[in-house]
Amino acid sequence: MTKVSIESLPQHFESAAVEAKWIARWEETGIYHYDPTRSREDTFVVDTPPPTVSGSLHVGHVFSYTHADILVRYQRMKGKNIFYPMGWDDNGLPTERRVQNYFHVRVDLRKPYEPGLTLAQVEPDVAKRNPPRTVSRPNFIELCEQLTRVDEDAFKNLWRRVGLSVDWRQEYATIDARSRVAAQRSFLECFAHGQAYNQEAPTSWDIDFQTAVAQAEIEERPVKGQFHDIAFGIEGSDTSFVIATTRPELLAACVGITAHPDDARYRELFGKTAVTPLYRAPVPIFPSTLADPTKGTGILMVCTFGDATDVTWWRQEALPLRQIVGKDGRLSPVAFGTPGWPSLDPEAANQLYAQIQGKRNDGARAVVVEQLRDPANASAKALGAPLQAEPKPIERAVKFFEKGDRPLEIVSTRQWFVRLLERKDEMLAMGDRIEWHPPFMATRYRNWTAGLQLDWCVSRQRFFGVPIPVWYPLDAGGNPDFEHPILARPEHLPVDPTTDAPPGYDASQRNAPGGFAGETDVFDTWFTSSLTPQLGSHWGVDAERHAQLFPADIRPQSHEIIRTWAFYTIAKALLHEGTIPWRHVVISGWVLDPDRKKMSKSKGNTVTPIQLLDTYTADGARYWSANARLGTDTAFDEKMFKVGRRLVVKLFNAAKYVLAQTAEPPETHETHATHAITEELDRHFIAELRGVVTEATAAFERFEYAEALSVTEKFFWSVLTDRYLELVKGRARGDGETTAAARGSAVATLRLGLNVVLRLFAPMLPFITEEIWSWDLGPETGHASIHRAPWPTLAELAHVGEPAEPRAFELARAVFGAVNRRKTELGGSIGRPASLIAVAATPAVRRALDPVFADLRWATRARQWQWIIRDAAGTTDAAEDFSVEVLVLEPPSDAAEPPAATAATEE
C-alpha cells in the first residue's frame, strides 16, 4: 500500500469513479466478512430486515437501511466482529401478485407441470389484451423464483451503491430450501409441543385472494354505508321491534337477536323468539352486555357472520351456523325448510332467496331492500312493510386485508393456528427485556400484545409460499381425518405435501380411500419471516453457529410492522428458545412526501433512489438519512441531499489541502505522529476535539447517530475549516519567523485532527472517508481501510497537553470573525491585506491572546497591528471584551506581494 501523490488528485471530487472503486475494493478485500472463529462477546449480530422483493426501490429503502449500516459501522470500528447478512423476502402475496401482473398468468391447480417453461417463453403481456394464460402451480412458483431473482439483483445493486457493509456471503431468501426447512421445522416443533392446531372456525377471509388472513394483516378503512331499519316479528304476538343494520343482505344468515340486559325497551323480549322478515325464520332473543343501547335502535341481529362480535355471540349462545357468503364472496345456495334452515314459510323464503343467490353483497343488498319494501314479506301479516324508513347514509370503519381491495368476510373454514393468546403475559415480559430505540416504541408492542384477541392463523390458501408439512389420512369413504394429521419427518425436510408422499405411504395412495391427502395450504409469510434470526444462524443445521449468533444484537425495522414482524419474531423465539430474539430493536421512521403522506409504491409518490445517488453522491444520500433520528418520520427534502454533497466536497478539499501541506514529516521527526503538539492554538484545537470524540461516542452508545453526526459536522465546519485551518495556515507553511517546532506542531495537529474527524465521519460517509484515508493516512497508520481502523478514543489524544490560556482560541476566533466582518462591511474580500488593524481590548484579553497572537495576526493579513488597551474598570459595555476600532484595507493590487511582517504596537 503506497501513498497517493496529493498533487495528482483531480481538482474536483469525482464521486462516481470513487464510489465504483471502493464498492469493488471492499468486495475484493472482504473487509465486511464475518469471522466465525471470534468469540460471541466480540461479535455484533444484525438481524437484517429482508426487503420484500417487489421490483420497486425507493428512497425509503435507502433511509432505513442506512440507519442500520451506520450503527454497524460504528460497532465494526469499535473492534466488533460483525455478522451482517442480507435476506430477500420473496415468498408471499406481493410476489404472487407481481408475477400475475407481470406475466399476465393465473394458476390452475388442475394443469400439469410444463417442464422448462421459463421467463423467455412467458413474455410479459403488457397490454393484457388476452385472457390470462393459465399455468400449473409448480410452473407458477418457478416464474416467481425467476422474477424475484431479477428483482433481488436490483436491490443488491442499490445496497452496494449506498455502501451497506453487508457480508454478501450471508445471503438468503425466505423461499430458499434452508428457509423452507426452518419454517417447516418450526411448525413441527410447535405441533409437537401442542402449540399448533387446526380447527374449523370463523376466519377473516379475503374474497379476491381467497385466503384466510391474520389479525395483524387487517386494517380498517372508512366506507360509506346505509342504515336500514327493519321490523322483526315476535312469535305468538302481533307486535314487532325494529333493528338497524348496514347489511340487510345478511338477513338470511340471521341466527339470533340481542340487546343490552338493562335496556328497558327490550327487556320483555329476552327469552322469546323473533321471526325474521322475508324468510320468516324463528331466532332466539337474548341479552348481552356487548350490545350498545345507543347504537342504531339498541337491538340488533346476530348473523353468521357480519363481524367479530357476531362470532362471539355465536360461540357464547351456541347458535347454529348459517353461512351464506361463500369463499368467492357470492351468496351460496341454501334451502329453507331443511335441517338447520328453519322457516315458517319455506316456499316463500326460498323464492325470495333465489333472487339473491349467486350475487355479491352489493347486488344482493339492493334486491333485499326492494323485497323489504313489500308488506307481503313482513314477518307477520299485520306488520306492514318490513322496511320502516328510507335508508340513512352513514360512514363507518370496515375491515380490509391490508393488501386487499374489498372488505373482508368472516367465513368458517379449516385453518392452522399457533397458540399465542395463552402466552400473552410471557410475550409482554419478553418485550420488557428488549431495549427499544426510541423507548416509546415499546408501548406499541405492549398495546398490540395486550389487545390480541385471536391465536395466530398461519395457513394461507396460496401458492408461492412454504408448504405446511402435513398430510391427512383418508378413511374408507375418502374423507380426511383432520384430527390426526401425518407430520413430515424432520430429516425429510423440506417437503411439499402436494407432490411428496407422507412416511409410510406411497404416491399411488394420494387421494385414494384409505390413502392420504396432502395439505395444499402454505404458511403465512410471517411464519417464515419471524425466523430471520434463526435463518441467519442456521438454526437446526449448525448448532455451533446457532449458539454463536442467537440471540442477535440488533433488529432494525420500521414501526408499522411492530405488530407483525417484531411480534411474531419474539413469539418464535419464545416458542423455540424461551428467550428474546435480540437485545435491541432499532426503529426507523417513515419517509414522507412533502404533503406529509407516507411514501409508498401504491400511492405513486415514491422517488427513485438511483438518480439521487448519481446527483448527490452516495454519501450525500446517507447524510440525509443520518440526520433523521430513530423513530422520527422525515419529510423527503432534496435540499438535505445537497447539503450532504456539500459536506463531501468540503471534506475532499480540506483533506487535500491538509495532506498536501503536511506530506513530509516535520524536519525534526521521522513521522508526524511523534511530533510534539506544543503551541497554544493547537492544544486548544485538540482539547475541543477531545470533547467531540467524547460526545460522538456517547451518542453512538445511545444509538443516536444523528447526534454524533451533528457534533462532528459542527466541529468540522465551524472549528476546523472556518477557523482553526485559517488561523494555522501561515504557521503550517512556515511563513515569517515560524520556528521548526511551531511548524511541526501545526502539521502534527492538522494531520491528527483530520485523522480523527475522518474516523468520526466514517460510519455515515464511508466513501469519501475511505477515499481520503487511502491517500496517506491509511499507509501511515497501517490500517488499510478506515472501516477497520479503531474508533477514536481520548487515549490517542492524551499526549497533547491542556491549553494554558482557557480563552485563547475562543477569543482568537472572535477577533478573527470581527475582522472579517469589518472587511466585508468595507466591501473587501476576507483575504485582502490590511495596512492597519487596531483592536481595543482589556489587558486580560490582550494577555489571553498573546500565545496565539502570531497565528491570529497572520490570518488577518495585517501589515500593522495596534492594541488599544482599555481599562477593564472603565469599559462602558461590559459585554464587549474587545472591538475592532480601526481597519484600513490595502487597495487591491495585481502585484500579490506578501505583507511584510511589522511589529505589533501598543498604546
Place this chain on the structure above:
RNA sequence: AGGCACGUAGCUCAGUGGGAGAGCACUACCUUGACACGGUAGGGGUCCGCGGUUCAAUCCCGCGCGUGCCUACCA
C-alpha cells in the same frame, strides 16, 4: 373513544428551568493562498392556546386545540 408521538423562523428540524438556535430559502457583498461544487454577513419568532408550580417556564404539571400513527368502535 383510548394510547403514543409531535406542534419552535418561509421550509426541514435541533434544543434547554435563566442568552431563542442550525441548515436551507431570501437579501447584500467577495475571485481568497484547499474549496465558486466556495466564502462573508444581514433580515426574519405569540417557541400552538389558556391556566398552574417556580425568584424565573419554550422546557415541568393540568386543561384545551391541531397533526400523525397505533388500538378500539363496525348492529
